[in-house]
Amino acid sequence: MERTKSSPAPSASPSKPVTPPANDASLQEQHRGLARFVPYFRNPDNVLRAKLDLLLLPWMFIAGIMKEMDQSATTQAYVSGMREDLGLLGNELNWFQTYFSIAYAIFIVPSQMMQTKLRPSLWLPFAEITWGLLTMFTYKAKTAQTIYVLRFFLGIMSATSWPGITSLILTWYMPAELALRLAIFQVSDVAGAMFLGVVQAQLYVHMNGVHGLAGWQWLFIISGAITVFLGLLGLLIVPDSPANTRAIWLTATEKRISRERMERHNIQPARLIPWRVLRAKLVLLLRHPLTWMFLAVFAQNAWAGRANSYILLYLKGVTDASTGRPLYTTYQVNLIPLGGYALQIVTNVGINALGDYKGWRWQICVVSGLVHIVACAILASWPTSHGVIMFAYFLTYATSAGGPAIIAWLAELLRAEPEARSIIVGLTVTVVYVGHATIPLGVWKVTDSPQYPIGFPLAAAFSACSISIVLLMRFWFVRKFPEFPRVGYGAGEEGVSDGPYTDDAEGVIVSKKA
Known part of the structure; x- marks a missing residue:
């Protein structure tokens, strides 16, 4: 039988990560001002982790928020005037979720496979920009049938988000660093639902009727526009894998350290697997x-x-x-x-x-x-x-x-x-x-x-x-x-x-x- 070799199994209790040498001259020189006053940044491993936490992690968290907002905006709009404006008197709300979920379920695996052919730094932002545009133009929908189509394609593009971002976390953070970062990303959907409620409540009060649009229509416009902007930022922030990253916010030394971190923890970079x-x-x-x-x-x-x-x-x-x-x-x-x-x-x-x-x-x-x-x-x-x-x-x-x-x-x-x-x-x-x-x-x-x-x-x-x-x-x-x-x-x-x-x-x- 054909098998792939499994990674070495760790011990029952997680071992402490190996600290890299702290005398990396080039990185110390680059961060000499901050390292002089904060001993934490004298360790180049800590500098790399701090960059990831300040750039990549916030982008992923906000991406999770916007995915939840765009995914749930139809339900929020439904109870904020869309039902009455479009004459939705049956189970249309259930079908909105159904069309989204069908597309989402079908395209999860194909979306992951796309990342074996396209760089995540291109595919993830492209998907985010596309579903942002789909969300934005939902405000123009006049019938439930139009929303069904938009929701289906929104599900296709959204299917890349959760598994793709989770893969980024697992690629860039080491085992001892994972739990907190995964937890932060996982609650982003709840934070998105909270933010969605606040936004819709404020739009209903302050934007209802502005330029002839209802508050629920402004929800789609604003939520979609934020998502498109976040996708554009992703083109600069998403770093691919440590094995092939082109991120401009990482120095050559930091890219090397990211690969060394994977080697120290026996983590293999992304590879193609034969059928x-x-x-x-x-x-x-x-x-x-x-x-x-x-x-x-x-x-x-x-x-x-x-x-x-x-x-x-x-x-x-x-x-x-x-x-x-x-x-x-x-x-x-x-x-x-x-x-x-x-x-x-x-x-x-x-x-x-x-x-x-x-x-x-x-x-x-x-x-x-x-x-x-x-x-x-x-x-x-x-x-x-x-x-x-x-x-x-x-x-x-x-x-x-x-x-x-x-x-x-x-x-x-x-x-x-x-x-x-x-x-x-x-x-x-x-x-x-x-x-x-x-x-x-x-x-x-x-x-x-x-x-x-x-x-x-x-x-x-x-x-x-x-x-x-x-x-x-x-x-x-x-x-x-x-x-x-x-x-x-x-x-x-x-x-x-x-x-x-x-x-x-x-x-x-x-x-x-x-």
Whole structure:
């Protein structure tokens, strides 16, 4: 069987990164002023990391915010006047998300493959500029059918963002630096939702009617324009891989240091993989139980998380019991969910930071899932008290820590299989978005709002199934194959072992018959 050689497995406890020599004369000379007063910058490794944190990381974080804003702008516009202006009286909102999700799911893998032929410094900004233009011109849409088409192509272009940016983080930051940077990027979607609510609320108050355009139309114009500008900046900031970077903000010495950092941690730069090697790896993945257990856990956890996706519709429709009038203004409807988003950021980052410190992975998945079940059970019963409903809705925001925890656990279980880790995560994201494209059509129908008699019970069931599989992984798989994190697929029942491999002159992984 054809196999690629796996990276050397690290020890159970992360080792401290090796500090490079601090007497790099050229870099010390370049930063002599700052290094004279701040000892931290006397280490060239720290200087490179600081540059990445001040240029690349902010760009990635803002790109995550704008992706969420552009992706969710249609929902925000829907409850801010678009529904009435365009006469959307059916399940058009569900179809807006469905067309986006279908395109997103289909083009995740092809988009990643594009980056083996095109530099990320060209492909990522191009995709961002294109989807920014699509978002901007949504303001001119007069029918739901036009928005369906725009949303589909928006999904195609957006498919490159999450996996592409995650790959950049994994390429430029070393293992001891990854957790914090990944957490910052992962909460960018929540920050984007918060920012979107603030922007739409202000546009509704200050821009509604300006130049004959409604506030929701200005949302598409402004959000798209910011995205286009960010894409143009990306042409200057995105640095490709340390193996072939052309970033103008990195000196020749810093480019060399970036390659040395990868070598010290046994991280290989991006390489082309022959189809026969990829095919052999896919066969291994598809027949290994860990793939299906992880896919089931992560997908069901993500699908359960949709329980709070339609809080805007509830807030828009809730009325005062005494007067029968809407309880909240449109301005308040856009602002109230911000508290939930803030709670989600704090709990997600805080709980997973504690999980890193304590070594908790499956424990966080189980506890978060149990709390989510409680919240969904309350919503499924649909109490008469508005306060209780709001409490349950906000409780669902505090249960998102399980997603990053399960990804971190997979990374530990597959630390000897970096290629498999990437393939499984990509496959899982595709399955998640297939679910996002289809499940809401029958489960979260707008016509079932706000009680969702199918949606809330099903969300609780997804969490319960996810917990069950996590416990199966912990008490069957981990105990049965304790050597799996160290040797990878060699620990499986199939008796698969790594075969020899070589790297050709073009950096292509070439496997041989074992």
